Amino acid sequence: RADVDGYRRYVRAARPAVEMILGAAAEPPTLASLTRLAVRRRFAGTSTLLRWSRRSAGDVLRSFFSTDAVMGPAAVTGPMVWGISPEHAGSGLGALTHAIRHVARVGRPVGGSGRLPEAILAAFVAAGGALSTDSPVGTILCEGDGVRGVRLIDGTEHVAPIVVSACNPHDTFLRWLRDPPAVAADLIRRWRAVPHADGYESKIDAVLDSVPRLRGDDRPLGPTTVIAPPLATIDRGHSLMQRGEILDRPGMLVNVPSLLDPSMAPPGHHVFSLEALFTPYGIRGGWAGSAEPRRWLEAFATLCEPGFLDSIVEWRAMTPDIYERDFRLPAGHATSFAGGPLAAFRPLHPELTRYETAVTGLYLTGAATFPGAGVWGASGRNCATVVLARHG
Incomplete structure (x- = not known):
């Protein structure tokens, strides 16, 4: 009975925060966009986001529940999926996972997960795109302060004024970005200091x-x-x-x-x-x-x-x-963004929430960028919005 009452309290607190997060994921997060969203929602969910983001997921869950039968699944689908302990300070938003089921609907494509990339490829080709998977990328080419295209390991070059990387930032900035312009010095310095996590x-x-x-x-x-x-x-x-x-x-x-x-x-x-x-x-x-x-x-x-x-x-x-x-x-690890929308206020790595890098024409998307991993396309859509705003 206590956990039933606790669950009701939990949903009342958590659901507005989930709705806030999903609303924020619909566009690149900026101070202005998040403020507009909070005002439009009359700040519903804002206090929960602020308070829970400073606590551990375990602490949040224990404030509502007493049994591991309720707390354990939330910790598995939240912090454990993120690769961290539920007792990790700042993991509190991982306690939102039960509430997500009350707001967002999930499903699988008929025929299996492979049907999704097949459908995306068909739309891409129909729009005039061409997919090349014959050789991995070896170098992101630069000219002046911007990109000039990419060179594949087999020597093939694709010249383009815009390069969007959906791969992890370490490979993008430290492995492929050869002879980067001076404007990228701080970007590269920051990512050299970030250890790459192992898969789990x-x-x-x-x-x-x-x-x-x-x-x-x-x-x-x-x-x-x-x-x-x-x-x-x-x-x-x-x-x-x-x-x-x-x-x-x-x-x-x-x-x-x-x-x-x-x-x-x-x-x-x-x-x-x-x-x-x-x-x-x-x-x-x-x-x-x-x-x-x-x-x-x-x-x-x-x-x-x-x-x-x-x-x-x-x-x-x-x-x-x-x-x-x-x-x-x-x-064996796909770097995943775990900062939540509040990371846009004081970003340690602004390219993860703004999608735009210090190198003109080079953009970042994928699981490492806001709003993080999950087969829902939000990061790619947000990045495309930024690219179109810059280049029409």
């Missing part, structure tokens, strides 16, 4: 010949189910991760998307997805030959009715080392 997320994809069922629970696993350790265990898991170790039972996000979209699996089969968190790139002993991914399947099997492991037809594990090798993510 892994994913298992499997084909099953029957649908797994949780013990004592008839809910279908089509929507994502959060398997959450207690807050104290998540905090300990963060410490273990720094030493290259993994919790016995890591936080997991599990679903069987083919229950909602049968087109994703062969007839008579299902697709199973398991994401495991706090699985460090620098795992002790290395990922090659590690028994960890299989252990996560076994841990999930203990929560299911008998037969889950026997139902697996085939499976693969995408660990941080594979994300680095196959997707060119340094240390």
Whole structure:
């Protein structure tokens, strides 16, 4: 009963803040735009954003709830997804995750996630664009104080007055920006001082010949189910991760998307997805030959009715080392913006909220920029708005 009442109080406090954040994400965040938004909303949610951003997520959650069954899932989908402990000072906005479900709707494209980039590519080509994936970028070319284009590793040059990088800032500014103009000196100095984080997320994809069922629970696993350790265990898991170790039972996000979209699996089969968190790139002993991914399947099997492991037809594990090798993510990590809209007031790295860099014609977008990771296109739209405002 106490947590029911606490949840009502939580939603009353958190929902306006979520609505404020989603409203702020609709345009590049500036002091003027955020002030207009706050006034238009009669400052609803503003005090929560200010207060919670200075607290830890754990502290915020404990002020409303007393059971880990409620607090744990919020910490998994907030701070744990961000790669930090829920006890980390300043992680308080990570406690908004329950409230997001009351405001934003999420879903998957019919046919699987790959249908989204296919649709975007079709629109891009229809608008006259051309996609080249034959060779990685090797250099961002400069001329004077601006960009001149890019040179691929195979030597091909693409000349253009505008270059938009959707990759991580470290590669963009420190690896590819060769012979940068003097105006970029401060930009490069700042990013040289920023350590690049290691990856900590892994994913298992499997084909099953029957649908797994949780013990004592008839809910279908089509929507994502959060398997959450207690807050104290998540905090300990963060410490273990720094030493290259993994919790016995890591936080997991599990679903069987083919229950909602049968087109994703062969007839008579299902697709199973398991994401495991706090699985460090620098795992002790290395990922090659590690028994960890299989252990996560076994841990999930203990929560299911008998037969889950026997139902697996085939499976693969995408660990941080594979994300680095196959997707060119340094240390298996996709840098993600985690500052929230308030970061626009005193930005340490203004290019992350303004999308424009000190090099004329060079812009930044992607997960590293406001409003952060998530398949919703807000960063790209905001960056495009800035580019069009500058170049028509």
